[in-house]
Amino acid sequence: MKRSGSADLPLHGGHVPLWLSERMAKLGLAIVETIAMEFSTSEVISKLANPFWFQSFGAVMGMDWHSSGITTSVLGALKKSVNPHAKELGIYICGGKGKNSTKTPEELIAVGQRTGLNGVELAGLSRLTAKVDNTAIQDGFQLYQHNFIVNAKGEWCVIQQGMNNNTGTARRYHWHSENLQSFVNEPHTFIYGQNQGKILNLTASSAAETRDKSLLIVNEHPDKILKEINHLVMPNHHDVRIKDVNIKRLGAMLWVAHENKPEHFEDLLMLKGMGPRTIQSVALVSEIIYGTPTRFDDPARFSFAHGGKDGHPFPVPIKVFDETINTLQTAIQRAKIGNSDKMDAIRKLSEISRNAEKDFTPNTNFDALIQKERDESYKYGGRTIFGEAKPTKRKGGDSNQLQLF
Numbered sequence: 120m121k122r123s124g125s126a127d128l129p130l131h132g133g134h135v136p137l138w139l140s141e142r143m144a145k146l147g148l149a150i151v152e153t154i155a156m157e158f159s160t161s162e163v164i165s166k167l168a169n170p171f172w173f174q175s176f177g178a179v180m181g182m183d184w185h186s187s188g189i190t191t192s193v194l195g196a197l198k199k200s201v202n203p204h205a206k207e208l209g210i211y212i213c214g215g216k217g218k219n220s221t222k223t224p225e226e227l228i229a230v231g232q233r234t235g236l237n238g239v240e241l242a243g244l245s246r247l248t249a250k251v252d253n254t255a256i257q258d259g260f261q262l263y264q265h266n267f268i269v270n271a272k273g274e275w276c277v278i279q280q281g282m283n284n285n286t287g288t289a290r291r292y293h294w295h296s297e298n299l300q301s302f303v304n305e306p307h308t309f310i311y312g313q314n315q316g317k318i319l320n321l322t323a324s325s326a327a328e329t330r331d332k333s334l335l336i337v338n339e340h341p342d343k344i345l346k347e348i349n350h351l352v353m354p355n356h357h358d359v360r361i362k363d364v365n366i367k368r369l370g371a372m373l374w375v376a377h378e379n380k381p382e383h384f385e386d387l388l389m390l391k392g393m394g395p396r397t398i399q400s401v402a403l404v405s406e407i408i409y410g411t412p413t414r415f416d417d418p419a420r421f422s423f424a425h426g427g428k429d430g431h432p433f434p435v436p437i438k439v440f441d442e443t444i445n446t447l448q449t450a451i452q453r454a455k456i457g458n459s460d461k462m463d464a465i466r467k468l469s470e471i472s473r474n475a476e477k478d479f480t481p482n483t484n485f486d487a488l489i490q491k492e493r494d495e496s497y498k499y500g501g502r503t504i505f506g507e508a509k510p511t512k513r514k515g516g517d518s519n520q521l522q523l524f
Contacts, residue, residue: 122251123276123295124170124349130287131186136504139428140196142440143180146404147193148200149447150176152208153408156454157462160209160270167268168276168295170351172407174418179407181435184363184422185353187289190280191216194266206233209271214245220265220279227267236273244296248277252292259283260290293349351418359432361485363419370481372402372472373423373488387471389464393446396436396499398468400424400443405469426492426501433492434508436499 135143154163166172177189180196198212205211211230214223224242231238245267253262260281269275277294354363376399390398403424406414419432425440426433450461493501494511501508 122292123168123297124293124351126170126174126291126293126351126353128185128187128189128289128291128353129355130282130289131183131188135182135188135192135428138437138502139181139435140192142437142444143182143192143196144200145444146180146440146447147176147197148204149444149451150404150408151197151201151210152204152451153447153462155208155210156451157408157466161272161274163210164268164270164274164276165295165297167278168293168297169412169415170291170293170349171415171418172412173278173291173293174351174353175415175421176407178418178421178427179403179424181425181428181440183357183427183429184359184419184431185357187280187282187291190278190289190291191264194264194278198266210268211270212266212268214264214266216264220249220263223265223267227269230269234271236269236271241267241269241273241275244275245277248292248294249279252279252281259285353418357429357431359419359422359489363417364485365417365420366481366485367476367479368414368417368472369420369423371475371479372406373399374479375468375472375475376402386467387464389461390446390468393442397439397442397446400436400439401446401465402468402472404443404447405465406472409466409469423492426496428504430493430503430505432489434496434501434503436496436501438500 151163154166166176173193174185174189177193178184180193182189182192194212195215198215201208201210201212211234213226213230214220223245227241227245228238230236231241245265249262249265252260260283262279262281265277265279267275267277273296275296278291280289280291282289377395390401393401403421407421422432425443426435428435446461447465450465453459454462493508496508497510
């Protein structure tokens with residue numbers, strides 16, 4: 120059994136407003152569909168199993184960049200948007216928060232009935248990962264969310280989250296089936312009705328290997344386990360600070376988006392007509408899709424795509440968000456009929472940003488950058504849970520004259 124990583128996050132209350140949750144669902148589906156189309160559903164599972172990528176994914180979707188709410192909101196949005204296309208995509212999202220988490224095993228069995236996967240075995244693995252994180256490792260976090268994501272090949276990941284009321288933090292646990300290829304690659308036949316054959320039974324002698332692997336985890340001290348896996352610790356402060364962001368990466372991306380019009384790059388002609396603010400968002404979405412794991416060690420950077428519902432680092436630019444969704448959806452539809460030029464252009468954005476970093480010297484006034492976004496937020500339909508963004512009167516001239524680089 121492989122725990123692929125974990126994340127410690129400050130607990131946040133509140134809810135996700137409908138205007139954001141609907142857009143999160145659309146953008147989430149478009150990103151998942153693009154990754155599956157450009158790479159594979161295995162890559163979707165692998166990315167979701169990475170706690171750093173998952174946090175970046177939530178941030179690019181307009182959620183609070185560091186809070187525990189990302190887990191519930193992102194997975195809720197994905198389940199709502201991906202599952203109706205599960206047969207076509209080959210990806211199934213089970214489970215959820217609270218009482219919905221307890222329905223995971225029966226949902227997995229239903230997936231097995233529809234696909235031919237061994238749903239009973241998957242249900243057993245769901246219970247085992249929950250048992251390990253909730254009982255076998257006593258780290259003070261009580262699970263309240265459990266999601267099991269599986270593809271048509273039987274590859275899976277688990278994302279579950281526990282709460283520690285004493286510390287005011289949540290811990291998210293990620294699991295990946297990568298080390299369990301011998302389980303998921305075996306041919307299985309689901310028997311309808313009353314099953315008279317062999318099924319997964321964690322108390323049976325045939326489950327000895329599974330029990331042994333879980334006992335290895337039980338016998339390890341939690342501190343040792345946490346040191347050996349990807350562990351993300353998010354700060355308590357709500358605002359985005361310069362120490363939270365790789366300023367060279369952010370600066371290079373902003374330079375590409377704002378200082379060089381798309382028509383200057385032959386590879387980006389399919390994005391001609393798109394404003395620099397939307398290019399900024401699409402470039403960050405491009406990195407979510409095509410970036411390698413090392414690119415996600417500063418999740419806060421991805422909040423510069425669509426801001427945050429609480430106003431940090433700036434209000435969610437609704438017009439830009441919708442244009443990003445439309446751009447990606449259009450690229451997907453064109454690629455499905457054999458015309459991948461627009462998708463190629465989106466991919467090139469992240470490549471150009473990465474190449475720009477090599478010789479890029481950041482000269483960004485970080486606080487002024489955020490203030491500029493806030494000042495101009497009303498132009499893009501900026502919105503937070505507190506209301507719509509309004510024009511601000513600032514002393515000392517037009518904030519549009521800010522030199523970013």
